[in-house]
Amino acid sequence: MDNIERYIKENREKMDIHEPDASLWGRIEKDLPGKRRSLITYLSRAAAVIIIAGAGLALILKTMSPSADENQSAMNIVRETEQYYNSLIRSLYAEAEPMLTANPEINTELSTGMNELDSICANIRKDLKDNVATEEVIEALIVNYRLRIELLEDMLRIIKEEETENENKTGYEI
Numbered sequence: 001m002d003n004i005e006r007y008i009k010e011n012r013e014k015m016d017i018h019e020p021d022a023s024l025w026g027r028i029e030k031d032l033p034g035k036r037r038s039l040i041t042y043l044s045r046a047a048a049v050i051i052i053a054g055a056g057l058a059l060i061l062k063t064m065s066p067s068a069d070e071n072q073s074a075m076n077i078v079r080e081t082e083q084y085y086n087s088l089i090r091s092l093y094a095e096a097e098p099m100l101t102a103n104p105e106i107n108t109e110l111s112t113g114m115n116e117l118d119s120i121c122a123n124i125r126k127d128l129k130d131n132v133a134t135e136e137v138i139e140a141l142i143v144n145y146r147l148r149i150e151l152l153e154d155m156l157r158i159i160k161e162e163e164t165e166n167e168n169k170t171g172y173e174i
Helices: 003-010 024-031 039-064 068-102 104-129 134-172
Strands: none
Touching: 068 104, 068 134, 104 134
16 A cells, blocks of 8 residues: 555545535536436337337237138138038948948048048148138148048049949859
8 A cells, every 4th residue: 555545544534524515516517428318218218119119010910910800701711611521521421331331441441541631631720720821721621621532532433343343253154
């Protein structure tokens, strides 16, 4: 410790006998570069920016998401599509019922294929409930139903061909 520091520490009480003038801080503040802003000013500006950004984000999200009318319209299309294709599938099953009981191995293969398509359809419906690209989801649902119908039609064609072959073989026997 050098002599000046020791002198200041020892004589501090003698030096602090005078109080500074109250206007002194005002003069010092004037001479400081730039005016300091208060915390309230910063907070109010930050709040305004947050409100404007939030309103803009809400507006963008609202314009990007489909409206309730569009969702209802899409759901009506899905219901109508499901009704149409389910009626076709029921009619094909009704036509195939007698043949399926006579051919249990084909019935097993058909059930396996339909179960796979059912699981795919369940995933598609889940996407539809999540409003994920509604138009593409509806198209995927239609493709799934078409595959079911194609599977049933192919199965019917194969069974009918086998029956025709069996009839032709039995027709030539004596």
